[in-house]
Structures are given as C-alpha cells and as structure tokens.
Amino acid sequence: MQIESRGDRIFNIINYTILTLVTIIVMYPLVFVLSASFSDPQTVLRGEMLLWPKGVNLNSYVKIFQNKDIISGFTNTLVYTSLGTLINLTMTILAAYPLSRKDFVGRNAIMALLVFTMFFSGGLIPTYLLIKNLGMLNTLWVMIIPNAVSIWNIIIMRTFFQQSIPGELQEAATIDGCSNIKILTRIILPLSMPIIAVTILFYAVGHWNAFFNALLYLSDKDKFPLQLILREILIQGQTNDMVKMSTESAIKQQREVEGIKYAVLVVANIPVLALYPFLQRYFVKGVMIGAIKG
Template sequence: MGTLEPALRASKGKIKNNRSSDTVMEWAMYAVAVILLILLMYPLYFIVIASFSDPSAVAGGQVWLWPKDFTLDGYRELLKHSNIWIGYRNTILYTAAGTLIGLAVNIPAAYALSRRDLFGRKLLSLFFIFTMFFNGGLIPTFLTVRDFHLYDTFLVMVLPFSVVVYNIIVARTFFQTSIPGDLWEAAQIDGCGNLRYFAQVVLPLSKAIIAVLGLWIAVGYWNSYFNALIYLKNPDLYPLQLILRNILITNQMQSGMGSGEAAQIALRLANMMRYSVIIVATVPIMCVYPFLQKYFNQGVMIGAVKE
C-alpha cells in the first residue's frame, strides 16, 4: 500500500491536469468559434441595418450596430416596380421545376455510376469528369439552345443546364459509402429488380443527400441571372435577379444623366435600393435552409469524406 499511494496521487494529479487543459482548450475553441461567427455574420447584419438606414449615413460610415435615421423608402421605392412580382413568380417556378428536374437526372446518374456491376463505369465517369474542365463554350451552347428551339422559353432556364457533374460525384460517393451492397443481394433474393430496388430501398435511405443536392440546386436557380441574360428576351420570363439588376442599372443611369436636385434624389434612391435589393433577393431562399440543415451537414460529410 505504501508504494501504491504515491502512484495513485500522481495519476490523480495527471488526470486533474488533463481535465484543466481540456477545459482551457474547449474555452479557446469556443472563443475562436464566436469570433469566426461574428466575422461571418456581420456583413449580412450590416446589409440588413443599412437597408433601413439613410444612404448618406451609410456612406459616411455612421452605421455600425444599429440603423441610422431609420427609413423604409428603399423598400417602398423598390416595391413600386410591379415587375418584381413577375420576377418572384418566375424565379419560384424556375427554382421548383429546376430542382425537380435536377434531382431527377443527377440522382439516378449518380446511383448508376456507383454500381460496380455497371459495364464501362470508369469510362463513363471519365466522360462526366471531362466536362467539368472542358466545354463547348458560350457561342456553341447558344447555337445548340437555339437549334433545339429552347431560346426565349421557360424550358431554357431549367432543362439544358440541369446536369451538374459535381453533384453527381458527391451523390455517387454517398451511394458507395452509405448503401450496403448486402441490401442489393437481399433484394435480389426477394425477386426485386433494379428499378424497384432504387425506388423502394435506395431513395428512402438517401434523404440526406437528396436534401443537400436539392438545396444546392435550388440556391443555384434562385441566384441565376446569367442564363436569363443570354437566353431570354421576353421580360415576362425574366427571373427576379435579372429584374433587380435592371432596376439598379436604370436608377444609376437616371442619377448620372440628371443634374441638380433631381440627380441628387435619384442617386439617393439608387443607393438606398442597393441594400434593399439584396434583402429582397436573399431572404426567401435563406428561410429554406433551417429546415434542411440537419440533412445538409450529414450529407456533405458522408458524400465528401471518401472517394
């Protein structure tokens, strides 16, 4: 006993030291996390308070933590444009239809490439990956869209660019690492075919990656304006982002072409609407993220850890 007591006391001291060092490390990690959260969230918070502040106060650096000279003129002026509601309608339709089509083409392709019994799987994967680095370019793509009679139609916004190779690779990795091969063998014993197995077994087990890809695709369609700029000429088909861009450009041109007090008023409204446009364009899609967050974290980790 006499020889054990010093050893026990020493081991207890080491445990206490380890616990204290772990506590210090935890507090340090929390502090770093809080600092990073502030750095990441403050720009968004600044946009919100700037949208409710007088533009001269924002330009003068007087807006830091709270709105200065609270006003809703930016939102009032922005909502005077009736085509904003057309843009909202179009963007919601593009996002809904594009997300469904994107999932319908990317998920089955990823599952097919994840099957080891697929003939020529490596060659097909190489063809897919090749298109990530090399494509036909803007002009050949435009000519292709025109020749397929998709130019200036609803389908041009949701169909030609629905296949995203990166999404296919992430989903393929998910299927390879998360769907056991024994399930397919058991399904075959029960007389289950490929389509039935994919629909009744694979898809119910793949909610995480479906939610992740759905969120990625939806955000891409919601923020898209370049395709509309190139392939649409009918204003009734413009998405929200393109309409907001045109409103900003029009107001800036009016402020630059005028003179005197009228130019100052136009410039003030243009500066005021700048932050209001960001809020109007981003808040709806940001409201979707909390409902998919648990799937988002799970799906990204599973789909990206192992190739």
C-alpha cells in the same frame, strides 16, 4: 467526467476565438445590409449607421413591391428554381444510382466520359448556337435544360450510395423479387435523405443566383429572373422607374436609390435563407460524406 489537459484548454481557447472572429466577419455584412434596408437612406450615405437601424424607414420596401419588374423577376425565379431543382434532382438520382451498382457493366467508362466534361466543354459560342438551333432562345427551358445535371453532384451522390447504403440490402431486395425501380424508390431513396437534402440545397441556390444564362439567352424583360433585375439595379443604375419623378433634387433621388438597393438585396436572399433551416439536420451529415470510415 473527462479532465481536459492544459494543451486541450489552450487549443479550445484558440479555436473558439478564431471561430468567433470568423462568425463576426461573416455576420457583419449580413446584419449591415438588413439594417440599412430599414434605415433612413440619408444616415446610410453619411456613414452614421454602423450596425443597427437608424431612422427606421420602410419606403424602400414599399417601392420595390410596387415595381412590376421585381415582382415578375421574383415569380420567374421561383418557377426556374422549383422546376429546375426538380429536374436536376431526378436526373442526378437516375444517373448516380446505376453508376453506384457494382453489377452495372461499363460504369467506369461512363464515369470517365462524365468526368471528362468537367474539364473540357464546347465553349460559349458553340453552346449558344446549339441552344439557338434547338429553339430554346428566350424560353423558360433555356434556364433549365442547359444546367439539367451537375457531374460533381452525380459523383457525390454516387459516393453516398456506395459508402452509406449496404450492398446486402439491395441483394436481399433482389432475392425477394424487387425490381431495380422498387429498390431505388423503397430502399435507396428513403435512406438517402441527407444527400438528397444537400443536393436540393446546392441546385436551388445555383438556380436562385443564376443570371449569366438569362443575360445571354433571354431578351424579353418579363422572362428575366430576379438576379438579372437586381443586376440592372445595382450595376446599370436602372432605378429611374422606381423613383418618383417629382424628386426635388439629385441628392434626394440618390438617397432613395440607395435604400432600394439594400431592400432588394434582402428580398432576394430571404427565400434561400429560409430554405436552410428545413434542411439543416440533413445538411451536416450530407457534407461529411467520405470523411468518416468504418
């Protein structure tokens, strides 16, 4: 049994104390929003609810699931996220694999061109004109094609292929007669689940939270993603359709709107939070790429 020194014990105490404080700071807003969504909006407005639900009330959830805009936005976001992540992952793998091969001629020049785009872009107006000329305005593809690949994720995946998968495996497969496609599908990808999981999480969260492209390029409300609907509720105050017109006073209407805001925040974040546990065991290993040598 290893005996800790006095310095190690002091370090552990300080470390655990800091981590505990950080955990509390991160968790409190999440727990507060969840509790507020189940609480009586009046208690939330008065500041009577500090952490746990007070005056349990599910009316806010009933209202948001009866609202067709939220249901439509939720469905659109699921489509954008699923299809977009699939295209993102496919293009990232197809770009990262050849760039990781030492026998790929010109890979350094291509990598330099890709990195160049991380620092310089055409700008918002030229991008808008390009999308307009391609006929993608107010279509499904405008939420997917402009962000079809991330150079940063290509770099991360290429680094994983280079550092974590021995080149001898690829050489042995080539000697056995495997083509590049077979090497990729039968050797590289099965050994790359950590980085694939990390990439899926990064892309999926990015698509789920995306609203700026929708704000610029979509005009039909039935194509809006959930985040744009949420933006209208939280910023523009467009909650009149969700509040009954028989409201007796402005104060009561304000209470209902307050409850709806917290409930929508919870509904919007549940899918992403539910995705993480399935990828957790790969995520920890994937984010440590390049941190351990040998």
